[in-house]
Amino acid sequence: MFLTFIFVPLLVSSIYGQGKPYEGPDDPAGDIAAKREGRMRGNRVLLYFKNTTELAYWPNFDCSKWPNDATGTGMIDGVALLIGAKVYIKNGSIPVTDPDEIRTHGNLDTLYYVQTSYRQGMDTNSAGTVEWGLYPVFGYFNENSEYPAMSNRPESWPPDGWPSRGGELKWPGEWDGRFGRGVIYADQECYFVANDAQDQEYLGIDDRVKYYPRPGVKIGDKRPDVTIQKGLPWGGIGIRVKVRGYQWNNPQSRDAIFWEYDISNISDYDLTEVAFGYWLDNGIGHRGDSCDQDDIGFFDKYEDMAYSWDIDGVGAGGLRTGILGFAFLESPGIPTDGIDNDDDGLIDEKRDNQATRIVGPYDGIADLQKFLDWYSLAEEDLKQHWDADEDQDWQDGNDVNGNGVYDEDEDPGDDVGLDGVGPGELNYYGPDEGECNHKPDFLEGYGCEPNFAFTDISESDMLGLTSFHLFEHPNPGDIPFMRHDKECWELFALPALVEFTGQVTNLIETFGSGVFPLYKGRTERISMSELHSYEELAGLMSSEHSAPALFQKKRIVQVIYESDYRFVRPPKMPTLKAIPGDGKVILTWDDVADKLTREPMLKGINDFEGYKLYKATDKYFADAEVLVDMYGNPIGKKPIFQCDLKDGKKGAAEFALINGEAFYLGNDTGIQHYFVDEDVENGRTYYYGLVAYDYGIEGLEVNIMPAENNLVIELDEEENIRYTGKNVQIVTPYQQAAGYIPPSIKMEDKTSLVGNLEVIPQILDLNSVKPNNTYKVTFSVDTVGHLRPMAQFRSKYDLLYVNNGFSVYNITEGDSLVYQETPDKFPMDNLLYDIRGEYWYFNENLTSDPFEGLQITIHSLKNTAEFDPERSGWIVGDAPIQVVPSTEESKYFPWQYEIVFTGEDSVYVSRVTSTKSIKNADNLLVDENVLLGQAFNFYVINKSFPDSNGSYEKLDLVVEDVNNSGEFELSEDNILVGHTFKFGNNIYWGGTVFVINFRDAVALNRMPKPNDVYRVDFKRPFIETDSLVFTVYPAVEMAKEKLKSSLDNIKVVPNPYIATNAMEPAVSNPFLNQRRRLMFTHIPANCTIKIFTASGVFVDEIKVDNPPDKGIVHWDMLTKEGLEIAPGIYIYHIRSGKTGEEKLGKFAVVK
Structure with missing residues (x-):
């Protein structure tokens, strides 16, 4: 947007009377008791804010920081929203709002207002105890919460619902999103409301001229328990400010934060001259109460962006400083002046008008070419549209069957109703008002459909930025601070562009947009973005003031803004659990991201792609922050584990780069929901963060990189942890406590099972197991085929099959299903697909995802059943016979067999009546060389399938006449063992399982003896x-x-302790000391440790009450008085609290 100066001090009378009753929430007066503080940390920008509208707060430590890690520095000392107005009064207290009267009346009083909230320079009451400015309103947060409403903290939301129209409430338990019920596009949002009711300037007893914006309304009327100025008239100019902050953690947008302000005139009068703006106090490189006297800046007229930097690039603590960009985005509009203020080819578009009729493609367009250029359209893109949808971007749905509702397979477009939620969304409960009526809908205070009215930034005839000043920070309270209303108004409201030409110093920037009328009941908007980058100082200090990385980020900021703050959102955030072990940490997570992710920019499809697990030994994940761009600037974290869908989307996402670097999508590993980290030291604290990521969007005007969840660890000024996101875990692995025996698993007898794969249940999470619970594992079976394809011509034991899934049931809890793997859902590559046979089967070694604290490992097969030499051999006996399985046909009969030898020469006689289709072990037909009707002194049984009497079926035996002698010669011939089937009166060979030869046994005269038993077994799936x-x-x-x-x-x-050790947590604040740590290991979970000097002086006592399995405790190396101990030899005494057992020992502290 080009810089445009428009000054409208007096409006023409033809537009007088544009006001209306305010139809939004009926809020109480703002109250200091409603004040809450929060921190936006949804990406790499950390910014402290108050729900008074004030951003940052010097000299608080970490009131702003970029990047939000151990390398970051302060960027901003404070930001104030400026809302200015001139009010005309006659006869001491009668407002004049008629432009003709203002222009012609010669004796009007003029009152100047600048409404804001800031750390200094505010108007106050005479006692200085109450600031006269913006205060937050109750109703928009949980009063029992210390935070304003944050999208990632449901406990901060008002429990009974959100203020709606008048005194109504809406949507309890769901986020009141910009786009509707539960709609959250950003990684993190905040939302609050303030008003200026407490501003009593010009309402004092001694004030000759007074302005009552809401006559007859007093502070405390709506909420009698207001804590300040109860009973005084509603003051200020009667404005309501609704504020939303947005952050996206996408790599392209993670260095920016957005703030959007909806400012409503809730007074009884039109405000004829109004301006909105910002006051920005630079603080580049600051830390705590350090000052910033070496900043310099520049303003880019084309981008409406100021940027400033530290002259030497060195901040507090010697840290490298980035640059601060401040982009002015949305501005208020004038919908009644007959001028195309934003130069988009439309005149006087507005965002609060209702759709009344459908008009033609060219209707409403004042300048066609400007319109096409501004909205990047071709003339053939123009269409019939509703009159209030001036920019023609509202998309109707397609109710194909005309039943008046959008079914699952129909596209609702933007016609989703006032709640903003349409079919396909997770929180869609059915049609609401306005849905499927093929008309854009808007109801102030309640909701609005996408791309229309309040949700569409383009439906406003915006003024643009009309004022910018960059100047040295004035002395506290001096002009032009906000208490000097007239001078401050003239600074930011009147059109001017004043760049800084002085020396490096502590800089203030002001931005303004005005002057415009804000009519009674109407709302206008202003928005901005704070963004950061690293740049070369030489380029910044050149005549071009080049900042290529910052301008690339501004491009993405503009995309987000012009998309109505709808940008790609990462997958649903997973919940991470961490279980400390002895020398390991077990991490598990849920499958919310896999199942429930929806991407609105891709019409609601699930674009989940994978997981990354980050690990660090510091709270800022600095260990993991090792990836750099082509300029050497930090760009991201390296995971210790990554898994992704097997969907062909892998490698580098080169369609969207940041400074030459691409997002790595993974290698088609398959998804799992656990990881065991064994690269840990007992007693050392580790920080784990799990993120789910998508696969990005290619093919848009700007390709979008894959997005991943943010990691949030909220610290106080002492770097103590106040809050962590649900995808972050802090864990210290430890040795087991003395005397502790962990839970165990006992398998029931498996001898009755047909399948014989090795199944190993194991305990993964000691805290989640259910003691004395019994589980049952069953298996899914898929028949791959049969040796004999026709059922009437095959043995009943002829079966080639695989396992393609399994289920686990908790028997103790009524056979409830607790875990399942199927071809439709399985982790990693637990199941494989045979393309030729078109079937799924177990991988050779598979491990389940966690369930109820347990995990199952199965050692399976390469594919189908196979001979098992380890389970085969003599049970009784040792004769050197040879047993060879059929290379092809044995896999169709993968059962357990026993060859039983007797003293009877004819204990078994061949039964088969036909030699057809008999093959040897090499799968060669030998039907012409088979001798039938032979007698044997042994028999073979199938042990896998006993009958109802416990008896086993015998297999048939035939002789392969190897030397064609026509006689059965034990020293020469092979004995084929196989299954048969009966057809008619004949018995046919069903397939060869294995072949026996006795050649070596005959030659060595070591034939099997009676009662010898030889087992032939196979590795086979379960049935x-x-x-x-x-x-x-x-x-x-x-x-x-x-x-x-x-x-x-x-x-x-360590023993001895020398200076420090790896267990001691790192601190990033150079003004804080590292906390000392000494660890006792293998101690009882409940015990008392007393520490003495070598001379017997008592130093400290540690009372240990650990979880039963935890066998460590850390000592802070302070005496009982809180003093640091001196170097020397120390004695410790440990006494078990359960048994009284004792242990004495010693340790040394060298430094």
Whole structure:
């Protein structure tokens, strides 16, 4: 947007009377008791704010910071919203709002107002106890919360619902989003409302001229328990300010924060001359109460963006400073002056008019070419549209079957009703008012459909930025601070562009847009973005003041703004759990991101792609922040684990780069929901952050990089943790406590199972297991085929099959299903797909996702069943016979067999009556060389399937006449073992399972003896009737004998202590000291530790009351008086609180 100066001091009378009753919420007067503080930290920009509209607050530590990690520095000392107005009064208290009367009346009084909230320079009462400015309103946050309403903190939302129209409430339990019920596009949003009712300037007893914006309304009328100025008249100019802050963590937008202000005139009068603006106090490189006297800045007229930087690029603590950009975005509009203020080809468009009729493609367009250029349209894009949709971007839905509702397979477009939620959204409960009426709808105070009215930034005839000043910070309270209303008004309201030409110093920037009328009941808007980048100082100090990275980020800021603050959002945030172990940390997470992600910019499809797990030893994840762009600037974290969908989207997302770097999408590994980190040290604290990410969007005007969740750890000024996001865990692995025996698992007898794959249930999370619960594992079976394709011509045991899933049931809790894997849903590559056979099957080694604190590992097959040499061999006997499975046909009969030898020569005689289709072990037909009707002194049984009497079916035996002698010669011939089937009166060969030859046994005269048994077994999948049962047994929290033997394992780490150690948490604030730590290991969970000097002087006592399994405790190395201990030798005494067992030891502190 080009800089445009428009000054309208007096409006023509033809536009007089544009006001209307205010139809939004009937708020009480703002109250200091409603004041709440928050921090926006939804990306790399940290910004402290109050719900008074004030942003940042020097000299608070970390009132602003970029980047929000250990390398970041302060950027802003304060930002004030400026709302200025001139009010004309006659006869001491009668407002004059008629432009003709204002222009012609020669004896009017003029009152100047600048409404704001700021740390200094405010108007106050005579006692200085009450600032006369903007105060927050009750009703827009949970009064029991210390935070304003934050989108990522449901506990901060008003429990009974959000203020709507008048005294009505709406949408309890859901976010009151800019676009509707529960609609959250940003990674983090905040939302609050303030008003100027407490401003009593010009309403004092001694004031000759007074202005009552809401005559007859007093502070406390709506909320009698107001804590300040109760009973005084509603003051100020009668404005209501609705504020939203937005942050996106997408790599392209994570260095920017947006603020949007809806400013309404809720008074009884039109305000004829109004201006909106900002006061920005630069603070580049500051830290706490350090000053910033070396800043310099520049203003870019084309981008409406000021940017400033530290002259030497060095901030507090010697840290490198970035630059601060401040982009002026949305401005108020004048919808009644007959001028195309924003040069978009439309005149006097507005955002609060109702749609009444459909008009032609060219209707409402004053300058066609400007319109097409501004909205990037071709003439053929023009269409019939509703009259109030001046920019023609509202999209009707397609009710294909004409039933008056949008079904799941129909596109609702923007016709989603007043709640902003349409079919396909997770919180869609059915049609609401306005949905599927094929008309854009808007109801002030309640809701609005997308791309229309209040949700559409383009539906306003915006003035643009009309004023900018960059100047040295004045002395506190001096002109032009806000208490000097007239001078401050003239600074930001009157058209001017004044760049700074002095020396480097502490700078103030003011931005303004005006002058315009704000009619009674009407709302206008202003918005801005704070953004940051690293730049080369040489370029900044050149005549071009080049900042290429910042301007690239401004491009994305503009995209977000022009998309009505609808930008790509990352997948649903997963919930991470961390379980400390001995030398390991077990991390698990839910599947919310996989299942419930929806991307509005892709018409609601699930664009989830994968997970990344980050790990650090500091609260800012500095360990992980190792990725850099082509300029060497930090650009991201490196995960310790990543998994992604097997969907072909892998490698670098090169369609969207940031300074030459692409987002890595993964390598088609498959998804899992756990990770075990064994690269840890007991006693050291680790910080883990899990993010879900999508695959980005290619093909837009600006390609969008994949987006991932943000990691939030909120710290106070002492760097103590106040809050963490649900995808962050802080964990310290530890040795088990002395005397502790963990929970265990016992498997029930598995001998009755047909399948024999190795299934290993194991305990993953000690805190989540359910002691004394019994579980059952069943298996899904898929038939791949049969050796004999026709059922009447095959053995009933002829089956080639695989397992393609399994289920786990909690028997104790009524056989409830607690876990399942199927071809439709499985982690990682637990299931594989055979393209030729078109079937799914178990991978060779698979591990389940966690469930109820447990996990199952299955050691499976390469594909289908196969011979198992380890399970095969002599059970009784040792004769050197050879048993060779059929290379092809055995897999169709993968059962357990036993060859039983007897003393009877004819214990078994061949039964098959046909030699057709008999093959040897090499899968060659031998039907011409088969001898039938032979007698044997052994038989073969199928042990896998006993009948109802417990008996086993015998397999048939035939002889392969190897030397074609026509006689059965044990020293020469092979014996084929196989299944048969009966057809008619004949018995046919169903398939060869294995072949036996006795050549070596005959030659060595070591033939099998009677009662010898040889087993032939296969690795085979489970069948549908198999069920594996196991039970979880509880932990033994205190085993006395184990405790007694474990006390000798107690250690002090490090010993000796020298200066510091890795367990001590890092601090980023150079003004804070690192906290000391010494660790006792293998201690009882409940015990007392007393520490003495070598001479016996008592130093400190530690009372340990750990969880039953935790066997460590840290000591802060302070005496009981809170003093640091001196170097020397120390004695410790440990006494178990359960058994009284004791242990003495010593340790040294060198420095």
